[in-house]
Amino acid sequence: MTQRQTVLRPVRRQRPDRPARPVRRGTPLPYLLVAPAVLALGLALGYPLVRQVILSFQEFGLAQQFGRPPEWVGLDNYRELFTDAYLWRVTLRTVVFCLVNAAVTMLFGVGLALVMRAMSKPVRLLAQTGLLLAWAMPVVASLTVWQWLFDTQYGVVNYLLTSLGGDFQGHGWLLRPLSFYFVATVIVVWMSVPFVAFTVYAALTQVSEELVEAAEIDGAGPWHRLRHVVLPSIRPVLMVVGLLQVIWDLRVFAQIYILQKAGGSATDTNLLGTYIYRLGIGGGDFGTSAAVAIFMLGLTVLLTAPYVRSMIRQERTED
Numbered sequence: 001m002t003q004r005q006t007v008l009r010p011v012r013r014q015r016p017d018r019p020a021r022p023v024r025r026g027t028p029l030p031y032l033l034v035a036p037a038v039l040a041l042g043l044a045l046g047y048p049l050v051r052q053v054i055l056s057f058q059e060f061g062l063a064q065q066f067g068r069p070p071e072w073v074g075l076d077n078y079r080e081l082f083t084d085a086y087l088w089r090v091t092l093r094t095v096v097f098c099l100v101n102a103a104v105t106m107l108f109g110v111g112l113a114l115v116m117r118a119m120s121k122p123v124r125l126l127a128q129t130g131l132l133l134a135w136a137m138p139v140v141a142s143l144t145v146w147q148w149l150f151d152t153q154y155g156v157v158n159y160l161l162t163s164l165g166g167d168f169q170g171h172g173w174l175l176r177p178l179s180f181y182f183v184a185t186v187i188v189v190w191m192s193v194p195f196v197a198f199t200v201y202a203a204l205t206q207v208s209e210e211l212v213e214a215a216e217i218d219g220a221g222p223w224h225r226l227r228h229v230v231l232p233s234i235r236p237v238l239m240v241v242g243l244l245q246v247i248w249d250l251r252v253f254a255q256i257y258i259l260q261k262a263g264g265s266a267t268d269t270n271l272l273g274t275y276i277y278r279l280g281i282g283g284g285d286f287g288t289s290a291a292v293a294i295f296m297l298g299l300t301v302l303l304t305a306p307y308v309r310s311m312i313r314q315e316r317t318e319d
Contacts, residue, residue: 017086055290062284070287087275087292091299094250094272097181098303102245109196109238110238114226116197117204128198135194143258146187150174152263174263187255192248196241203237204230237313243307248287253277268281272296294305 056077058070081087105148112131116124134142149156161168173179207230215229231238253273260266266278273293280289 010289017211033059036083037155044205049117052290052293056294058287060286060290064286073287079296081288081291081295087295090270090272090275093181095299095303097185097252097271098246098249099186101188101192101249102242104185104244105196105249106191106238106242108189108202109193112193112197113200113293116201130196131197134190135198139191140252140258142191143187145256145261146183147259153194171261175265177265177268179261180264184252184255184259187259188249188252191255192245196245199237199241200234203234207233236311238316239307239311243304243311246307247300250303272299 003179020230055070057072057074059073059077060070064070112127116127119127148154150158152158152170152172155173157173158168161171173183211233212225212229220228251273252271256269256271256274257277260269260274266274270278273296276289276292276296279292280286283289
């Protein structure tokens with residue numbers, strides 16, 4: 001018998017894994033890269049805000065535009081405003097108009113996004129093209145069309161309602177505040193729905209189909225799948241879109257102003273945006289107008305604070 005010769009090979013010692021080099025914190029490079037953008041934003045947004053705050057403590061009218069130094073009045077502009085009952089009526093109108101429009105826009109936008117999800121591809125592309133054209137239409141051009149639709153004598157809306165048996169012959173939609181705000185709501189919602197629909201539809205495409213199918217297998221109906229699976233999955237997107245809608249609808253201006261010029265009563269239909277414009281540009285009282293603008297900024301923070309807190313709470317929960 002031959003003995004097998006075993007060749008002994010040197011065993012390589014495994015080196016212990018080297019510890020990863022600690023990431024150096026406190027390096028100034030990220031801050032240096034962000035600094036130009038922060039500086040540009042500070043100049044573009046910070047200076048007008050500071051100038052507005054200073055202006056709200058001054059008496060600044062037409063005389064100051066021609067060189068007279070402004071007079072420092074302290075809190076007099078704010079005292080005059082907060083004791084004015086008309087400001088609080090305008091504020092109430094603005095808040096109600098904002099919340100109603102934001103809720104209706106979110107309802108129609110989310111519903112349209114869900115419908116687009118169930119459409120076939122050609123129909124969905126056609127619907128998205130129509131939404132995109134409506135969204136891209138300039139505000140003044142679209143408002144001109146809506147004015148003709150609700151025109152007192154030649155409007156299509158009055159003609160259709162009269163043909164259906166209603167008494168709308170020569171009806172003035174912009175003469176009464178309630179019908180004025182109805183027309184304004186239709187226009188604002190029509191302009192805002194495409195953004196909500198596109199954003200929510202993009203979020204819906206990221207919802208896990210396996211999760212929805214698992215809920216269906218477990219016996220969940222369409223409503224329960226929507227409520228307990230789909231909507232919670234896109235809740236962060238809904239929160240951001242809802243926050244943006246509240247901000248945009250609170251500071252709506254062009255739609256209200258153009259409808260007022262078309263026949264609406266400015267006194268009975270002013271919102272904070274048009275009220276600021278009429279105080280400053282229209283009345284020449286720029287100090288009081290700046291005070292209303294600062295008040296509107298505070299109101300915006302107050303209305304959006306619950307959304308921001310909810311978003312921060314959700315991020316902490318996920319972490």
